[in-house]
Amino acid sequence: MRDNHPMPDENGSLRVGVVGAGAFGRNHARVYRDLAADASQRVEFAGIADTDFARAQSVAAEFKTRAFLSAAELIAEGVDAVSVAVPTVLHLPVARELMQSGVDVLIEKPLAASISEADELITVAEAYGRVAQAGHLERFNPAVRATFPLLTHPMFFEVHRLSVFTPRSLDVDVVLDLMIHDIDIVLTFAKSKVKEIRAVGLPILSKKVDIANVRMEFESGCVANFTASRVSTERVRKLRFFQPRQYVSLDYSRQDVLVLTMEDGAPDTLGMDPFNPASVVASALPGIVPFKPKLEQQEPLKAEIASFLNAARRRSQPEVTLEAGRDALAIATQIVEAIAAHSERAHLRDLTRARH
Numbered sequence: 001m002r003d004n005h006p007m008p009d010e011n012g013s014l015r016v017g018v019v020g021a022g023a024f025g026r027n028h029a030r031v032y033r034d035l036a037a038d039a040s041q042r043v044e045f046a047g048i049a050d051t052d053f054a055r056a057q058s059v060a061a062e063f064k065t066r067a068f069l070s071a072a073e074l075i076a077e078g079v080d081a082v083s084v085a086v087p088t089v090l091h092l093p094v095a096r097e098l099m100q101s102g103v104d105v106l107i108e109k110p111l112a113a114s115i116s117e118a119d120e121l122i123t124v125a126e127a128y129g130r131v132a133q134a135g136h137l138e139r140f141n142p143a144v145r146a147t148f149p150l151l152t153h154p155m156f157f158e159v160h161r162l163s164v165f166t167p168r169s170l171d172v173d174v175v176l177d178l179m180i181h182d183i184d185i186v187l188t189f190a191k192s193k194v195k196e197i198r199a200v201g202l203p204i205l206s207k208k209v210d211i212a213n214v215r216m217e218f219e220s221g222c223v224a225n226f227t228a229s230r231v232s233t234e235r236v237r238k239l240r241f242f243q244p245r246q247y248v249s250l251d252y253s254r255q256d257v258l259v260l261t262m263e264d265g266a267p268d269t270l271g272m273d274p275f276n277p278a279s280v281v282a283s284a285l286p287g288i289v290p291f292k293p294k295l296e297q298q299e300p301l302k303a304e305i306a307s308f309l310n311a312a313r314r315r316s317q318p319e320v321t322l323e324a325g326r327d328a329l330a331i332a333t334q335i336v337e338a339i340a341a342h343s344e345r346a347h348l349r350d351l352t353r354a355r356h
């Protein structure tokens, strides 16, 4: 624990910071600037650090804070809680240094570059009594939050996360870049151990897998199909699932949930296309009751950071633990291996080589 700035009590002001002033660290900085501007939040934005100092300076100037060259400089300045938004391969060394200096951390997803690194983060957080949160921000999406109380016995998930190609995060494949968001949500919703994974994935525009499809079966018998792509012509963020007598459709982007419930004694619904709920609602089939939970739109990152700071103040377990981050990473890693095995079986490398 740093000694020049004692940990504030529950009502005290928190000094916060960001390490990594890249594309996503900038978003964290924006949220901290907004919190610092609101006196009721009792947040001081101490600074942002980046080894690319010009980048740190530019983001610091934009969001009215100070620029530093390293996590060590930020620590010396005195901080209580910091977002770690450096490339994934550096999550462990940066977050470890912060935690060993008595700083609480919100670590971007994926939690780490390997399971053993994720384990080390968990060990360090425990050893130094730190509040450490994994950055799975979709947990804070109002549509996801509204879905929790609706869960009964989900048996089949269909998930699509499609993005238009941009030359970012190409150091990791689409499973760790995009699909991991949905892996975390489905693991949380399904509440069962994964029994089997089948996967296919292809590099299209980058050297890593750009599009992947996964079939996951849980011990409960629940099945989840995931499709993630970063080479799509459209942007889609949808998770749909079926549970007894119910269909639930969640749109992460629109922050919208639709529930269709079949009442007892409802007539046969032959002809209904559950993947086109609009048609079902429009046709007002007798016995099918549509319901849309009332949601208050909120930026998930804002809610995530607010939740992290709340846990830091109260010294309580964060809503998304490092263990949850590790679980999502472990499944993502199994998927990457399943894709590699499939690619081997299908001689995809030879096919790709033959094209060039």
Ligand SMILES: NC(=O)c1ccc[n+]([C@@H]2O[C@H](COP(=O)([O-])OP(=O)(O)OC[C@H]3O[C@@H](n4cnc5c(N)ncnc54)[C@H](O)[C@@H]3O)[C@@H](O)[C@H]2O)c1
Residues within 6 Å of the ligand: 019, 020, 021, 022, 023, 024, 025, 049, 050, 051, 052, 055, 069, 070, 071, 084, 085, 086, 087, 088, 090, 094, 108, 109, 110, 135, 137, 168, 169
């Ligand atoms: N939650 C999400 O939806 C989401 C979206 C995008 C990225 N991310 C995650 O955020 C993290 C950062 O991604 P990005 O797209 O912003 O990457 P980026 O490459 O744009 O930025 C990373 C920054 O970290 C800096 N940096 C590297 N080493 C450093 C060090 N030792 N100390 C301080 N700064 C250092 C780099 O100079 C760079 O400016 C990654 O883990 C990524 O997976 C999460």
